[in-house]
Amino acid sequence: QSALTQPPSASGSPGQSVTISCTGVSTDAGDYNYVSWYQHHPGKAPKLTLYEVNKRPAGVPARFSGSKSGNVASLTVSGLQAEDEAYYYCTSYTGGNKLFGGGTKLTVL
Amino acid sequence: QVQLQESGPGLVRPPETLSLTCNVSDDSVSRGRYYWHWVRQPAGKGLEWIGRMYTTGTANYNPSLMGRVTIARGASANQLSLKLTSVTAADTAVYYCARETAGWGACEFWGQGTLVTASS
Numbered sequence: 001q002s003a004l005t006q007p008p009s010a011s012g013s014p015g016q017s018v019t020i021s022c023t024g025v026s027t028d029a030g031d032y033n034y035v036s037w038y039q040h041h042p043g044k045a046p047k048l049t050l051y052e053v054n055k056r057p058a059g060v061p062a063r064f065s066g067s068k069s070g071n072v073a074s075l076t077v078s079g080l081q082a083e084d085e086a087y088y089y090c091t092s093y094t095g096g097n098k099l100f101g102g103g104t105k106l107t108v109l
Numbered sequence: 110q111v112q113l114q115e116s117g118p119g120l121v122r123p124p125e126t127l128s129l130t131c132n133v134s135d136d137s138v139s140r141g142r143y144y145w146h147w148v149r150q151p152a153g154k155g156l157e158w159i160g161r162m163y164t165t166g167t168a169n170y171n172p173s174l175m176g177r178v179t180i181a182r183g184a185s186a187n188q189l190s191l192k193l194t195s196v197t198a199a200d201t202a203v204y205y206c207a208r209e210t211a212g213w214g215a216c217e218f219w220g221q222g223t224l225v226t227a228s229s
Contacts, residue, residue, distance in 0.1 A: 003155070033214070034214030034215075035214075036213075036214060036215035036216075038156075040156070044221070045205065045219035045220060045221050045222060046148075046156065046205070046207075046216075046219055047219075048215050048216060048217050051213050051214060051215035051217075052213065052214060052215070057217055087155075089155065089156050091158075091215070093214055096169040097158070097169055097170075097171065097172065098146070098158040098161070099158065100148075100155060100156045100157060100158055101155070102155045103155040103156065
């Protein structure tokens, strides 16, 4: 069972937008929309940032958005802020099993 | 909101069994429509899904760990357990428990994680 593929790093200056891709998400009808993204600061618990491709849990700023096309999902962070610097992981379900991406380290320059 | 806290030995000697407990602030381990997950992160690496259990007790596991892992309700209504047999150094990681509301496909609540070192 292969992990989902993410770029190892991404970066942007404050105020800019950055998009992180995630390749290999499920295209099965039953799992199609079960793509989620987590923000992870080392030493802390992962924080759910997006679920069902583009839904934001309460408290997550609208600067975070998501999309999906075929087997590629994307997370876009608009109006980058210093506190957005973290690791971001995508996940997808396939037949009851969850896959994680390898993680992308987002650096705010 | 619900709170989760992992607990268990910080050191396990190969090839013994790793046993962790997730203490939950309510009794939703046994009621409601939730999936309960275990996820781990080895030092310097990414997150790895271990498996999940539905409120009814039905479980799914990462195929790479199949045969070694068991996720089940704990001794009380607000506990979840993880057992991983025949551990090796490769099982050294921070272990997290997390809760997913059925239908979300994602874990909204997480514990802070606990470091388990597998070493003789």
